[in-house]
Amino acid sequence: MTPEASRRLFFKHLILGGMGVSLFPQMLGCKDKSVTLKKGTGKPPFSVWEEIIDALEKSPDNLIGMRKNLVLQKDPKAIVEFVRNGFKLVPRTTDFLHDISRHSQYGIHAAMRSGLSTPREKAEILKDMLVEAGFEANVVVEQTQITIDEAKAIVFNSDSPIFNPPISDKKIKEWHKTLELESEGTHFNEIPNAITQANQFADSLLNQLDEKYIRNSPVHFRFDAANIPSVVFKENGEEKYAHIFDPKVPYGSLHPTNKNQSFKEAPALNSIKDDDITITLSCRNALDNWNETELIKGSWKASQLIGNQVKLQFLNNMSLNDMATQSISQISSFTPCLALQDLYKDTKNLEEHSFLGEPITLEGERLLQNSNFVQNVDNTEKGNPKDVVSLDANIEPKAFPKVRVTLFPKDSNGNIVENLGAKNFKITDNGRVVTGWLQQNKIVPRVLLMYDTSLSMPEAYRGEGVRIFLNNLQESIKRVYPTALIQLQETGSDIFTSLLKAKQTDNDLILYATDGDCFDEYDSAFQPIYDSGPPAIFLDVRPNGYMYNRLSASMEIHSIPADDQNKTIEAVKTHLSAMTFAPYVLTYHSFEEKKKHQVKVELLETNKSVTQNFEFPAYNDFSTANRIIGLYLEVKIGSKTPIRRVLAGWDNIINRDFKPNRSMTEEVHDMLLGSVDLCFEREGPTLSLQLTEYLRAIMSHRQWHEAVQDGNFETALEQLNKGTFSYPSHFLSMMQPLPNGINNQSATYPEGYRIGVLKIKPALHGKSSDVSFDYLPTSNYMTITKDGVGAFSETIRKTASLALLEHQVFETSAWSSLKNKTLAFNRESSNDERYSTKSLGEKNNYFRLRVFAGSTLKFFDSSTESMAYWMINPTSGELYGVLPDQTGGGQKSTYQQLQELEEVMKGYKDIMAKMGLGLGVTGIGTMPLGIVATYSMTLVKLYALASQALILMNTTGMSEDITLALQELACNVYKEILYDSLYSLGSAMGTIENLIASLGGDFNFFKC
8 A cells, every 4th residue: 555545544534524624735744654653542433543643643733742742752952843843923914023022913822723823922832842841941032134035035934834643554454444444435525726716706806896995004014133032941051042933043053143142031922812702692582572681691711712612502401311212392491501612621620611501491481590480389398199189170282382281189178289299290192291391389370461661651651650550560469469470571552463472471361551552453363362362451541542442343352441550450459369370380392283182181199180182273473472583692702893693583683573473483492402513713723633632522422432332321321421522523624724824925814713603403393404604703814915915805815715615515605605696796886776675675674784784895696686795804805705694604404304203312313413413513412511510400400490300310220211322322423524625636745635534434333
């Protein structure tokens, strides 16, 4: 086997890559067979991956691995040569190498990841390595006579460390045999002439830009040759020198133009700005859509995020046993978390920098927040089921999939038996046992008090007047029912719409204070919803007026004169006293919306049961109850304007005038079954470091996985519950460094933060499961050219390669959406009749707010058939492709759905396999390390609240179901992955035909 062929086999089969890692043509070097790799321990595949990590850490481009090994070797010459040749110098885009003796761009940590550093950062890296190796070392500055042209030649240089892990042909064959690889498969897609394609596309945009829009800020090539950072150290008491700015200077020497061979102490290194980065998840509900509710927020310093990921996951509050035995439809609550994924920190640190929200329902109700609710249910006094002599029930189908069960267990005297728990009841729906959440086990009236805030309301019901009335009314109700839960809700003059939303809630009574002045219209199609919801009493604040005539003409209403507030309160009390309230309310999620259902409720330990039939109301697109209709992600960096994305549902900016509908709530439901991962870098890490960290994340599954291999499932569950890391393979390609970022003519690099957002949204209601990637517009790529001109154009050309990569990896992208379209320019379209409000119609808000607004240069489809567009930073030329949902990346859809009656683990396994993903990516069956402890405490509270028996992390009595679930999870840790490359094959330096990440496919360590 030739050396080139063996290297191709190594990449084809053994590295855990993903979704298209780009390779530089010069990255391949000759193998050093003299390097000894450590022997892997434990069982394959982890033993093999352990050896691969060791090899990757010895690759010249793995700066962190090389640093570790060289410090251990304590060879100062090797250390100096590594630092001198291992980093590309980053010039300032406005003044080149000004302040060279102290300037810091990314900081040491990011420099070690990306291989980009300033001259001073480079000196600091060398000094730190020498000190750790046991040498006394200091950063100094030299007075040289290096010319500006010589400095340019040093900075504008294409040389970079090669990707060359020391692996022999023999070792590759050994790995193949151990992994039982039987077939190669085809996983590699090359983007032909990628750089040429990107340049041609960028030039096509530039040709449509008038010169007045192309900004090339002047560059002042400032260079202080008299303050060049170097390092002085002592070896065996002898002073040694390490000049690392000019690579031609030999080891042990100062620069030859340093005529006096002198130096002085370096000034203090400038500190980099360590921005605060905050991530917020929020939602809006159908009933009060003008209010946005925060679900979870996490804040970090930028230094804590660079090189790491944050996982936004919606934990399903199920144990692995639950996921093995219960169906998808039984997932009825979700706990959002923001879990830091930092491979270099211990669990304690991860816990301190991860955040866990409160469990919520599809309505956004916080299950642990309402103190009255906790007080009523979490009661030390327990009811006795044997006291029950009769059991009545009422089954109420709510907005699909929710079912409300009210129970009336009575003793021999006809009194309600209180303080029974959920574990005392068993509910079956069409023969399937379902999980019901006990919302109350005492009489707890739920009253929704709505009040009109329009200016037509009388003064007594506005401002301070309405606040006094509401307080008095609440106090009066509490005197009759101390446990009552009263929800206050503002409304406008859309009375029919507000009532429609309220009728779909779980309240026992609706009180609506309004003058009857109505701006919306009654729709008879919704009459079944008006009829089926809780009773409503209108508080007529103008009883002698005519406003209520329109309401009463449209529907039968019950109203109370409310001009005298004291009399109104007494009338409400009288009405409440005559009502019957259920002492027990359970809710559960059902299935099969169009089928007839028979529900049986049994009181365990007795022979008491009740059976009822129900059907969900005929499908109505506006039957949303008070469900969450929109989920929103916000990323804020320092004091900058937050970047906002609609994760699912209603876009409240574009679609301001709307009615909540099922498509919104269903999209949110789908999203709550998925996950979002955010990856943070300055410039992307080197290839071998990416692969090393990907492998290390997978290695976090080793302990439980090997226990499964041994058939020790109790140990496997115990280890699994300790938490794991996840690393979506898409990040390997999408977060790669900008190709050819620094070359002989220019230097392009991000002055901000590269943030990639990967969203996985399985389909329960939708037609397709989607994976989408989003480059947030936070990177701020800037360019400085060697001759000081053309930076704007060069930035467009280089960043266009990332848009081309999106097109290669994802089915839908700005590139594919706008291909062969005639483009229009937003700055020159204001007077075009095609883009008038009338012509744009329903698209008007989108184009007005997204395309035509702001100072950013944008090219869009002149026919407006496609709503994607190209966005160009007017100052730097940085290019982004943007899809209609504002995703700055791409999307891939898989026409596979979660089946509501399928077991959770199996359902996710099947759908993730179709999407080319492992279960570890979404977190199904696993738990992020940083939230294990707090999530366990949350589950204890949650299940105690629901009066359900749950023993967390109980490894005794392993059932066949959980054993199979562990095996399925183990089989889905590794998956075959497609690999895409921006670079063509065949170069003088040798190229790599395939870089394949295969974590499965032909691995046969146990039956999958």
